[in-house]
Amino acid sequence: MSFFSLEQKWFKFVKSSQIKLLAFFLIALISIFFLSVTLGSFDFNLRDLLSRKSDSLDSIVLFEIRIPRVLLAAFVGASLGISGASLQGLFRNPLADPGLIGVSAGAALGASFVIVVGSSFFPEFIFGTFILPFSAIIGASFVISLLYIFTQGFGYQGITYMLLVGIAVNAFASVGIGILTYISTDSELRGLTFWTMGSFGGSSWQLIMPALIIISLTVLWLIPSSRKLDLLQLGEPEAYRLGVDVRRLKFKVIISSAVIVGLSVSLSGMIGFVGLVVPHLVRLLGGVNHNYLLPGSALLGASLMMGADLLSRILIQPAELPVGLITSAIGAPFFLWLIFRIRKS
Amino acid sequence: MRKIYIFFLLLPFSIWSACDKSNDPSRVVIAGGSITEIVYFLEYEDKLVGIDVTSNFPEETSEIPSIGYVRALSTEGILSLKPSLILGEEDMGPPLVINQLKLTGMDLKIINEDRSAQGILEKIECVSKILGITTQERLNKIKNLTRDINLLQSIAKKNEDKDIRIMLILNMQGTSPIVAGQNTSGDGFIKMVGGKNVASNFEGWKPISSESIIAYDPHFIIITERGMSSFSDIESLSNTTALKFTNAAQLGKIYSEDGMAMLGFGVRTIKTALNFAEIFSK
Numbered sequence: 001m002s003f004f005s006l007e008q009k010w011f012k013f014v015k016s017s018q019i020k021l022l023a024f025f026l027i028a029l030i031s032i033f034f035l036s037v038t039l040g041s042f043d044f045n046l047r048d049l050l051s052r053k054s055d056s057l058d059s060i061v062l063f064e065i066r067i068p069r070v071l072l073a074a075f076v077g078a079s080l081g082i083s084g085a086s087l088q089g090l091f092r093n094p095l096a097d098p099g100l101i102g103v104s105a106g107a108a109l110g111a112s113f114v115i116v117v118g119s120s121f122f123p124e125f126i127f128g129t130f131i132l133p134f135s136a137i138i139g140a141s142f143v144i145s146l147l148y149i150f151t152q153g154f155g156y157q158g159i160t161y162m163l164l165v166g167i168a169v170n171a172f173a174s175v176g177i178g179i180l181t182y183i184s185t186d187s188e189l190r191g192l193t194f195w196t197m198g199s200f201g202g203s204s205w206q207l208i209m210p211a212l213i214i215i216s217l218t219v220l221w222l223i224p225s226s227r228k229l230d231l232l233q234l235g236e237p238e239a240y241r242l243g244v245d246v247r248r249l250k251f252k253v254i255i256s257s258a259v260i261v262g263l264s265v266s267l268s269g270m271i272g273f274v275g276l277v278v279p280h281l282v283r284l285l286g287g288v289n290h291n292y293l294l295p296g297s298a299l300l301g302a303s304l305m306m307g308a309d310l311l312s313r314i315l316i317q318p319a320e321l322p323v324g325l326i327t328s329a330i331g332a333p334f335f336l337w338l339i340f341r342i343r344k345s
Numbered sequence: 346m347r348k349i350y351i352f353f354l355l356l357p358f359s360i361w362s363a364c365d366k367s368n369d370p371s372r373v374v375i376a377g378g379s380i381t382e383i384v385y386f387l388e389y390e391d392k393l394v395g396i397d398v399t400s401n402f403p404e405e406t407s408e409i410p411s412i413g414y415v416r417a418l419s420t421e422g423i424l425s426l427k428p429s430l431i432l433g434e435e436d437m438g439p440p441l442v443i444n445q446l447k448l449t450g451m452d453l454k455i456i457n458e459d460r461s462a463q464g465i466l467e468k469i470e471c472v473s474k475i476l477g478i479t480t481q482e483r484l485n486k487i488k489n490l491t492r493d494i495n496l497l498q499s500i501a502k503k504n505e506d507k508d509i510r511i512m513l514i515l516n517m518q519g520t521s522p523i524v525a526g527q528n529t530s531g532d533g534f535i536k537m538v539g540g541k542n543v544a545s546n547f548e549g550w551k552p553i554s555s556e557s558i559i560a561y562d563p564h565f566i567i568i569t570e571r572g573m574s575s576f577s578d579i580e581s582l583s584n585t586t587a588l589k590f591t592n593a594a595q596l597g598k599i600y601s602e603d604g605m606a607m608l609g610f611g612v613r614t615i616k617t618a619l620n621f622a623e624i625f626s627k
Contacts, residue, residue: 041425057424060449065420185549186529187416187436194417194439201419202441204448318395318422319413 013227018292021285025299029074032303036070036310037062041317068203073309074302075215076264077274081301082219083257084275085282085293089229090253091159094342097276098261101162101254102143102169107265108196109173110139115191116180133207133266140262143169147254198269198324200309211263219298222256225249226290271324273331274301280338364471367452369429375400376415377434380456382611383472387486395426402605402613420445432475434458460533460610462494462618469612493615497537500622504539509625511540512563512593516572521552522587530608538622540565555587565625566593569604600624
């Protein structure tokens with residue numbers, strides 16, 4: 001199937017009002033990107049900077065510190081948004097979120113391991129700053145393999161079974177984190193606590209480049225499954241009879257979510273509620289078909305995450321709030337409202 | 346070429362304990378309460394443009410912009426204060442932010458930590474050197490301090506022969522006290538006053554069961570004031586199940602003290618240690 005034919009298919013299942021909405025999301029994304037790049041605790045005159053092209057502190061702050069950070073926030077937001085949307089579609093459950101299958105917990109376990117016992121196990125001069133993301137990705141991959149083994153390659157056992165496995169895996173990971181918390185020293189414990197609240201601070205090009213490429217490729221791989229996710233809403237047997245290879249679809253959605261969520265968590269810590277709330281917001285605005293929902297969730301997730309990161313940087317400057325606090329502070333009330341709405345209808 | 350250069354800058358550095366004189370100590374940012382204390386002690390506070398949240402002594406520090414918690418700093422936040430010099434304790438972090446600060450060519454100095462009276466003197470010496478304070482000036486300033494240290498060490502020496510068993514509590518986690526084990530600032534403090542840390546069989550700060558506390562049988566118990574804040578007075582603390590069967594509680598030998606004054610290992614720690622050494626020697 002060539003890319004062109006995919007394009008045609010995509011347009012066939014998106015309403016023109018939805019295309020307008022997507023264009024609006026894109027404009028919002030670009031505006032927030034520029035806002036995020038220009039605002040921050042470190043002040044400089046952007047026009048001055050661009051004309052001088054100097055190697056001054058100003059340009060280091062802009063190009064080596066702020067832009068990588070804003071980009072990472074955007075990609076993590078897009079990852080969480082799109083994986084939330086596709087998992088909610090796959091599990092046919094509006095309350096599914098990327099944390100549910102246990103991948104975030106696995107990544108968190110890997111990261112905690114480095115924070116607490118890291119320096120004595122990994123020679124730091126080899127891995128350098130990659131050591132924490134590296135270990136988090138190992139943790140996430142471990143969880144993915146566990147899921148794969150216990151569901152026999154995401155096989156025929158049905159979705160509930162997979163959710164239960166996810167719960168068990170989550171519990172297992174929290175035991176690991178608990179043990180690490182217990183053996184940590186006071187200062188490691190503080191490090192751990194701050195890490196779990198999430199932050200985009202300290203991003204550098206070397207660190208984020210591989211992640212940006214992998215996330216982009218995975219998202220492009222996932223989006224063509226949209227129509228199949230639509231059909232899956234009729235039920236697994238029905239979708240199967242309509243020609244959807246359900247097993248392959250499950251494999252694709254779970255693997256891609258696991259990869260992008262694992263990468264996101266490994267680079268930025270645990271950031272709550274974005275994966276859950278963003279798809280709902282996109283659905284409320286424009287509709288439920290996945291051809292619109294998946295790209296919409298990615299775009300809106302990126303915008304919201306950049307916005308949250310901007311707030312975390314400027315609210316109490318020169319200090320910084322953990323970004324996870326901001327997303328949860330906004331997400332939790334929305335979640336309550338959502339539950340309330342579902343109950344009423 | 347520039348890429349390679351940046352890559353090398355991003356490689357983690359080993360211990361950065363340079364006490365060399367700074368080229369420009371006119372705008373100083375500090376991450377670590379003990380260093381702030383020392384800078385105030387050296388009367389250099391008018392150069393401070395930013396401090397972290399553990400720098401809460403003396404009270405005037407509240408007027409200086411806060412750069413957040415010492416282990417969760419923000420690169421841009423610090424740079425926005427346009428510092429010419431950054432001084433930090435060893436637990437300054439996260440490492441990625443420190444790498445970024447180095448990348449900008451900032452004069453960043455991480456000061457070595459040794460939890461002893463001698464360590465405090467060395468820290469003062471190191472900070473003085475960085476700030477360009479002459480040896481003569483420094484010796485004048487620390488005259489009283491060295492006298493206190495000498496006194497403290499002579500009392501501590503006598504205390505050591507008496508086998509004084511001390512337990513230091515950070516706070517109560519539910520009903521279990523969080524106790525200072527080996528390699529903690531609390532352990533360093535107990536050694537400074539010439540006592541014996543009862544909690545010698547584990548490392549770090551850990552919650553301890555009532556049974557272990559009875560087995561430890563401390564002669565004296567010290568708790569931080571923050572840990573005390575959940576109790577109305579020492580009496581009600583002594584009556585908790587965890588502590589009430591110990592010798593210390595029954596004889597009323599439980600003391601509370603400001604956490605940073607005791608465990609911060611800045612200038613104040615000497616005075617606090619001297620007080621406690623005198624109490625224990627009786």
